[in-house]
Amino acid sequence: MPSPISPLNSYIPPTPSSPLSAETFHIAGILTTVFGLAEIPPDASEIVCLWLLHPRQDSQKDMVGLATAIVHDYYDRRKKSSANSKQKGFIAVAFDARNHGTREIDPMANQAWKSGNENHAPDMFSVYFGTAQDTSTLIDFLPAYIFPNSERSISGHFALGVSLGGHATWLCLLHEPRITAGVVVVGAPDFVALMADRARLSKLTSWLQGDAPGSGFLGSKHFPTGLLETVQKKDPAAVLSGQLDASKKIEFIRTGVYAHPADDDEGKAKTQSILDRHLRGKRILCLSGATDKLVPYRLFEPFMSWLKGIVTPAGGNGGDGDIYLEDIVFKNTAHELTEAMMQEVLRFMYDSVLALDRPNGAKVAKI
Template sequence: MKLFEHDQTKFSKNEYFIGGIKTYVYNTDALPAYIESHHLSETNVDEMAINVLYLLHQRGGDFKYTEAIAYNILAQYYAKKPESNDVPLLCVTFDLRNHGERLLDEAKNLDWRKGNPTHALDMISGIMGNVADLKLIMDFLPSYLNLEGLLSREFRQKNQHWHFKYRNILSGYSLGAHTVFRFVNEHPEHIVAINPVVGCIDLSSLLINRLKQNAIDSTDYDKKWFYYTYDELDLNSEEKEQYPEHLHNYLKAEDESIFENFPMQDVKIFASFGAVDKLVPAKLSSVWCDTYLNTNDSAEIFTQEDTGHDVTPEMIDNFTTWLVKNI
């Protein structure tokens, strides 16, 4: 995935060290004037919300990829939003586990084809670690921002039970998109919208097809492997070493929950896929996406023709158009 061109001069960037994780927050400069104008008005105080977009990078990447996208999203968002909408948008990035400055073993980010026999274990445990890290940052970022410190004593006395409304949005790319689905499955009450890009809701099928090297046009590739017992996978001894039974049982429960119980009515979605993506084929999520479209009126699925496993300018442009309209 390429590093997008971006202008770092238009929006502020602050670094916070949250629970041992360097966390970068963009556009905090927009907050003081917004808060001052709202908290002085008794008529719109309940509308004082903050939109926070968390961006999660791909396997093998780092926060610099999502930082470049963040600057593009911010520029497009403010160019497209109506003047009547003065709610600020913040973007948040950080290095995922075993990536960027947190890299410990680069080999653990490789797949089976590139010689990593524990690819499945490393990827899934990393994703769930990312879920925990994201929850930690989401819980403590408001404390580091300390927006309550911008409120007057008079306001605090009149509104003792009032609090800022953080409308959290998740945007993830490839590995980051896998993480988005798992995070919402674990913590749906914290998210208002998601933007998964070239991700997969069914990691059981993704990994088993990858392990068994099933052809994408085969009947085996169309199976929902999370509905199968471990014995029904019909793995040989080497494959069993690479895909242990305990992992299958753990992952199948996660995937079944996402497939059947995802909070589609409560969480808005704009998802993007590449029509010719061979690494994470869109067909693995197609039935689920169709269900989303029939469940949530705000849902949009963008599948870009002649595009593989990549993030494109069109995907970002379409997402920001959707974001202005729906958030």
């Protein structure tokens, strides 16, 4: 059963007309479940693979409903479509995140500060950073297991993550070039802001001590310098903006006021270079709850507003360098995956498959 905090608890997928096939493989020491192999049309030589990354304290077993709904919906839409593009097969893959499910070593490492885990920040970032790395490893080796005779090829990789899996999906989008579309459900693109806010709410000694609240948090035992250095290199908000201004992040959590400085021409060129390197031609859908208290959207709104403000405006002709970005915040929605969110997921997944055949890649959306 999903954990009490699981955002999947609120989503009950419709009962499909037929169950979805599932087959488990042992790949690189990871039990990996592939959904939809039996449903691939006989004439489909190219396959799109969706990587499903689960929430904290859940496991791959909790992703069965999502896999079933998404794969069946894709084929239902294909049947109703008049598109002349070549039929592609569609599969979904799930595996246990590090220290979860069959890979659990220390249950306390999956808890937060309020539950007594003093290492909450390094434990959480290392788990989902490692899970993103595992995704890349499995992308390398999956074809050898599911298509041993090279009878089909995987022509596209997408990722969808919920909560902790959403954090990992952001890392997959940034650091795995083979993943060209991603859905982040109640996930965080700014780890420092998320942890600083939790430190404040948890009334950690490292937050309360110092000249002002929060001034002693970064670099303390709750957020060691070594962790900060890794976050600087990997976290979306730090990587894409080209800097991690720790003092401004802490002030933002303390006061609620934060604004990215305006870039000069040199800064804009640097930013564009970073975006090209990490997100060129990718499609991103972010789904958040306006009343989410566990991963509050307000913490990431400055970063998301900045990012949406520097991507090519809607209708721009960025060609294969376009970034398609949708950022949807649902009213009266907490830390959950709702039916309304799921409808956006299904629409985005199908459109992303079709986008693989478009000569200029994705068109840019600025929401």
